[in-house]
Amino acid sequence: MKSVLTTVIGSADSGSRFPTSSDLESVQGSLQRAAARLEAAEKIAQNYDAIAQRAVDAVYTQYPNGATGRQPRQCATEGKEKCKRDFVHYLRLINYSLVVGGTGPLDELAINGQREVYKALSIDPGTYVAGFTQMRNDGCAPRDLSPQALTEYNAALDYVINSLA
Numbered sequence: 001m002k003s004v005l006t007t008v009i010g011s012a013d014s015g016s017r018f019p020t021s022s023d024l025e026s027v028q029g030s031l032q033r034a035a036a037r038l039e040a041a042e043k044i045a046q047n048y049d050a051i052a053q054r055a056v057d058a059v060y061t062q063y064p065n066g067a068t069g070r071q072p073r074q075c076a077t078e079g080k081e082k083c084k085r086d087f088v089h090y091l092r093l094i095n096y097s098l099v100v101g102g103t104g105p106l107d108e109l110a111i112n113g114q115r116e117v118y119k120a121l122s123i124d125p126g127t128y129v130a131g132f133t134q135m136r137n138d139g140c141a142p143r144d145l146s147p148q149a150l151t152e153y154n155a156a157l158d159y160v161i162n163s164l165a
Contacts (some may be wrong), residue, residue, distance in 0.1 A: 003102035004030040030101045036148035041098040043145055044091055045064030052087035054138055056080050062130045067109045076140070087131055103159055109165045125164040132161045 008027055011129065015133050019027075060080060089110070096105040103111075127151040136157040141147040 001102045005101075006104075007102065013050035028101075033148065034101060035153060037098040037101060037144060037152045040145055040153040041095045043149070044095045044098070048091050050089050051091060051135055051138070052084045053133050054158040056084045057126045059083055059131045063124070063127050083127075085130070086128070087135075089133075090128075090160060091135075094153075094160065096133060097156055098152060102154075106156070106160065106163075111160070114163065129161055129164050132164075133155050136161070138148045 005027055008019055008023045012023060060083075093105045093110050097103055115125070117123075118128075136154050139145060139150050139153060141150040145152065145153060
């Protein structure tokens with residue numbers, strides 16, 4: 001599992017050196033942000049379905065025929081359910097990444113190979129970008145999360161959005 005600590009130690013080990021002071025500062029920064037990441041993870045865990053539903057609504061507003069762009073309108077309900085399922089899956093991985101303090105869960109379980117899967121299924125990645133953008137824009141500090149927790153959450157969403165671009 002990739003976390004900031006395992007990444008720093010692995011990098012130093014592969015370079016046959018001890019961690020540098022900048023390596024240790026990055027670990028310290030990650031530990032200092034841990035409370036904010038855990039706050040964000042807790043809030044997300046309480047609201048998977050609501051967050052995912054707002055993302056699905058944003059996708060189908062921007063792309064009326066759904067993710068493939070060629071889906072018949074009579075299949076829109078099934079498409080929305082699958083789209084929501086996918087967003088919930090990503091949210092769970094984002095949650096996991098926030099808890100461990102690294103992108104390992106996202107990299108290993110979602111991002112690696114996603115372009116090939118979407119291409120094989122004729123899914124436009126822009127639909128997911130629209131949903132994740134809605135998630136990012138929907139968060140509000142201090143209404144939903146503290147400013148630092150919202151920053152951590154948005155950084156994870158940005159990571160996923162950038163992987164889809």
